[in-house]
Amino acid sequence: MTGIVWVDVFAIVTIVGGGVALIWKGISLLLRKLRRLTHLVDDCLGEPARPGVPARPGIFERIALIEAELRPNHGSSLRDVADRLERGLMRVEDGLAAHLEQHRADQRRNDG
Known part of the structure; x- marks a missing residue:
């Protein structure tokens, strides 16, 4: 020091x-x-x-x-809700497609 x-x-x-x-x-x-x-x-x-x-x-x-x-459980899971929404949307899309096809067929008959 x-x-x-x-x-x-x-x-x-x-x-x-x-x-x-x-x-x-x-x-x-x-x-x-x-x-x-x-x-x-x-x-x-x-x-x-x-x-x-x-x-x-x-x-x-x-x-x-x-x-x-995320797994289906016959009604209450998010997966079941998403599946129901998808099926409902597919029914609406199918109904709309059928309606449009009918409308086009009617127009072809009226034009022809």
Whole structure:
């Protein structure tokens, strides 16, 4: 060291303080990353109900619910609704095509 007490004390305090600051910064960064990881795990596994907060299902339960909507179940799934709409639209298209064909046939008879 320098031999001057107050300079040596100041240097030691600065070095120790800087080391503590770096360690604190590293710990706070690690805690932030750990908090994000905890949120990810909570999203995957779900959370039980707490007072005033309803339970949240995990991501796998939510995916299972979405998959159930994509399979026909004789009436209430999104797939069944889409199939009904498609069949209805096909009936309308077929009816319109038949009507147009009839109209064209009538016009050909009137023209000919």
